[in-house]
Amino acid sequence: MATARREWVANVTAYTVGGAISSVAVGAALGLAGSFLPGAGGTAAIAVVLALAAAAVVREVWLRRIPFPQLKRQTSRKWALQASGPIVPFLWGLDIGLTFTTFFTFAGVWVVLAIAFLFGDPGYGALVLGAYWLGRALSVWVSPLLLERPNAIDALLDGIGGTRRLVRAAHVAALLFALALLAHEVAGRTGL
């Protein structure tokens, strides 16, 4: 039992570290690319993020059948057959941490990427993608709390699927929260 626990912690740590590396790198790269935009981080850029967040809310609440741009791929299961130990979850983390190279469920991902890009600050881009990754990795760290018994992966996935509406509502709540912050910022800057 102790060995299994240590192995699990090592694997999830490797996954978390791998994803953190790629997420922070993507965020910094987006911020650096955005820094070359005229007006990066300015009122117009914040207004664009505001519009994207509003579009994401509309999509998640009323237009769920409309697909958004994404690569519909997952991490490779073959890696688990070709290697063993923490290197496999590390590679999965690296892959998923790239953020836009694997399948995702809700539209908020694009808001995160837009924030990192349009604010035009590599440090902040790294921070915001790091925060996004923190949320993603957290879902793996708490997964033992959601398992009825060891190996009950199918039951866990069924349970997660059963709470999809609530999870979507949480996603939309965070979008609305961001909308309020962004609108307040734009209003303050423009004197509206």
Place this chain on the structure above:
Amino acid sequence: MRPVALAASPRVALPGTAVVTLAVTAGAIGGGAVGSIFGLRYGLLGGAVVWGWTQLVGL
């Protein structure tokens, strides 16, 4: 997202995805609200955590 080596994970309890999701959402948005006192950028970090968390249904 892949469940990473979950087969070896220990059973602890079963609070449920819904409970954990509500807790994470409330905590992150609450943290973002506090962070927003120091500026928009800190406030948005709370939203980013929730957006990451909620991708857990995209397995």
